[in-house]
Amino acid sequence: MTSEDAALGRAGALLTIDLDAVAENWRRLSAQGTPAECGAVLKADGYGLGAAQVGQALAAAGARSFFVAHLEEGIALRAVLTEPRIVVLNGLLPTHAAEYSAHRLVPALNDPGEIAAWAAHAAALGTTLPGFVHLDSGMNRLGLAPEDQDRLASDPSALSGITPITWMTHLACAEETGNPMNRAQLQRFRQAVARLPPAPVSIANSSGIFLGPDFLGDLTRPGAALYGINPTPDRPNPMMGVVRLQARILQTRRVDTPMTVGYGAAHRVEGPGRIATIAVGYADGVLRASGDRGAVRIAGFTAPITGRISMDLITVDVTHIPEPLAVPGALAEIIGPDLPPERLAASAGTIGYEILTSLGRRYARHYVGGAL
Amino acid sequence: MTSEDAALGRAGALLTIDLDAVAENWRRLSAQGTPAECGAVLKADGYGLGAAQVGQALAAAGARSFFVAHLEEGIALRAVLTEPRIVVLNGLLPTHAAEYSAHRLVPALNDPGEIAAWAAHAAALGTTLPGFVHLDSGMNRLGLAPEDQDRLASDPSALSGITPITWMTHLACAEETGNPMNRAQLQRFRQAVARLPPAPVSIANSSGIFLGPDFLGDLTRPGAALYGINPTPDRPNPMMGVVRLQARILQTRRVDTPMTVGYGAAHRVEGPGRIATIAVGYADGVLRASGDRGAVRIAGFTAPITGRISMDLITVDVTHIPEPLAVPGALAEIIGPDLPPERLAASAGTIGYEILTSLGRRYARHYVGGAL
Structure with a gap:
């Protein structure tokens, strides 16, 4: 563990x-x-x-x-x-x-x-x-x-x-x-x-x-x-990152024939490939506007969000990620060193501030450092 | 009171x-x-x-x-x-x-x-x-x-x-x-x-x-x-409304000359008129995407959201509302009988579900009815 x-x-x-x-x-x-x-x-x-x-x-x-x-x-x-x-x-x-x-x-x-x-x-x-x-x-x-x-x-x-x-x-x-x-x-x-x-x-x-x-x-x-939000958006961020949000992969799914994914059957996957379902959704601050536009990181690989954001779940394309790295129980990074809040915000057409204030309450919260 | x-x-x-x-x-x-x-x-x-x-x-x-x-x-x-x-x-x-x-x-x-x-x-x-x-x-x-x-x-x-x-x-x-x-x-x-x-x-x-x-x-x-979300979006809502969100007017402001309102100086008001600032923002579930598009109700009148949504505040146009009805301390309805969650959602390009799950924690919560 x-x-x-x-x-x-x-x-x-x-x-x-x-x-x-x-x-x-x-x-x-x-x-x-x-x-x-x-x-x-x-x-x-x-x-x-x-x-x-x-x-x-x-x-x-x-x-x-x-x-x-x-x-x-x-x-x-x-x-x-x-x-x-x-x-x-x-x-x-x-x-x-x-x-x-x-x-x-x-x-x-x-x-x-x-x-x-x-x-x-x-x-x-x-x-x-x-x-x-x-x-x-x-x-x-x-x-x-x-x-x-x-x-x-x-x-x-x-x-x-x-x-x-x-x-x-x-x-x-x-x-x-x-x-x-x-x-x-x-x-x-x-x-x-x-x-x-x-x-x-x-x-x-x-x-x-x-x-x-x-x-x-x-x-x-x-x-x-x-x-950790960049106060000088036209220059490199002089601040340290503060937040890391990781969520579990619940399930992975092989796609062999063309099929649709998620609500509204709005996203079509041609296959062959693999889709992972992750335990985070718009109730947790992954704004619905990020559907089909955002991405997460799994074991150092980028996995694009595929289909609509659900209340409690997102689906991502893990076709190009080695299969043993994208399995149920593994963690996907939603916000972190390679994915600053501004990145998730851009995919939703908003600013990093709104990502932070929308984070929701369903996480295990882990504070590191400080006087605590 | x-x-x-x-x-x-x-x-x-x-x-x-x-x-x-x-x-x-x-x-x-x-x-x-x-x-x-x-x-x-x-x-x-x-x-x-x-x-x-x-x-x-x-x-x-x-x-x-x-x-x-x-x-x-x-x-x-x-x-x-x-x-x-x-x-x-x-x-x-x-x-x-x-x-x-x-x-x-x-x-x-x-x-x-x-x-x-x-x-x-x-x-x-x-x-x-x-x-x-x-x-x-x-x-x-x-x-x-x-x-x-x-x-x-x-x-x-x-x-x-x-x-x-x-x-x-x-x-x-x-x-x-x-x-x-x-x-x-x-x-x-x-x-x-x-x-x-x-x-x-x-x-x-x-x-x-x-x-x-x-x-x-x-x-x-x-x-x-x-x-209270309509399960039959192409027909009248067979459900009762459940949620009412009201927020205080903090300040009203007379606009006599053309000026801009809010972040980014993105909204220009030509005047003469009046702008009210209300104690609710995107940290409270009024998604930032509603800026310049949504509306609230004050004393039965519709007041359009003017300028960008701030984290803790919105500004609305109250020019056409009788002055004594739109004063500091008065309540504006953000969601309610005349403003179902779907209405606020439409102004943000999303669905009523996301409005409800984004409501945030800074409200006085008042439960009516039920077995409580």
Whole structure:
């Protein structure tokens, strides 16, 4: 029995998450972003890889500022990380202010109403409370609109009781180095900040860290790159791979005469050849859009996905793989050193981020490295 | 505070699952499939809706046979359902035979090796064990190939100790009423069964139940239709809706001058108008492929998705919705009575099944009805 078999146990697939690689990626991003403090984005359960485990590994590596999307995510993370700053990006629903302060969570304040509610809550508690203030610079998704920024600049007393403040913005096109949108957003943000009370600024997501020193500000917010996604898509990936997904071959099938494979009888195999059925499907994050387009690796060979993706199964062509290597019980690699998440994403017409957050729950999860 | 607000609590989105509707759908499928016994497929955590909760509701409604994909899913379901038959469709990895018998799980035996291992396990225990034997009839995914069926017919002693047996097959194109593949598969299956020891047969998935009496056999295996997915896509949906997904509006934004929205600055809004940002994204099952194509409902109005889907957020056009109805804190319907899963699926170029299994974990989950 291999160590993979032991970790796999009775599950159909094994997801291995390398916490040392996550920590190393954080160190690389921290070095690249010097002198800014390097934060870490753990939303969506750490991009599907486990916010608690990743958060503990990064705190041990030295990270002191974490970002989540939802209040619930912040509360869950606070339960395992007592010390670090935890910022909730989706903002403050005014009725939940007390839960933010009780769990020492910092809201990213996205509009004047949220600023007013947070300031009022600080006053009610007779204290001051920290806050990020999100100044939209062109994403038009969350954050103070230009007219709100104008009003705040002319009457900063609305911020009374909110201290320390961090001004933040979010880039829409950071992974496109040459896109003029990046510098336009930076300029709008700088102009807004210049009219507001002095405070640290946070601009760059993963890709933003690679746009040059102007984009670093005081605190960076990498997410995807921590998990091994390439922040510089037009250049080699400076990050270490973090995720390996392997699934068992359940059955192999000899095809001697022309026949169709899978749902809709949509794929025709001319034969002679062999098809292997593997215990992973779209319920496990192999998006249905990868049908007939993606590929897996078996014993170092590439095996193209053949036919539609089922909920729990895929079928792959193993005709050219030596028969003893592609047998029931053997492992196929779905994501790994030779198959980065971006590869699977490309076959589904999406981005590596969505592959990670779609990974599902049916795996044996095996964490290696880290402080665990 | 509405009852939805109470159920939502501090979460960004609320997933309501109507267990009475699931039970009613099972009764309808049971009636449609008479005289066959009506089973229920609970794989992938009950298509994302909770195998334990759905299983208990269906057991209370009278279901006695359940189907899962993985051994782990079978063990988890056995922990909450003591009595019913639980069949594991992905088959038997021979080293796990003892876990199947310990939890009284019935493997769907997919090849001669699995049959041999199960028979040997029965002999070792000095007892008999029940087994489904999957005869492939043209799906070419799992199940005994034609040559294996021939061998079994000429020497049925391989089945010694496996009793009772159920012969099963799986249809590749059942949702296409007129597809000749359906009758071709039925004929192949009938011919194979005729040469094998007499035993009950199981053929029909959800759509198969609507293909006519020839396809009913002794035990049906509906999955998707239980959860409200239309088993007859070319006709009105005979099922009740089961799922409602609602998410909070976090912010609304006035657009007075032409501007771009979201990642990649890919969507241009000419203005004047209003954009709302909603607390649900591709990490929550709104597949990224729905960007600029899907729509949500707010207070009875349709609001088109504008720009790319983010991990945690979508932006929608609310220009034509009265301003007081589309404010921060208000709920947008993502899936519901007017937006069946198929609608969201169509905007992402996929099927309702994948929407359900992609729903993610960040919701407040609210079960209504059922035996709970």
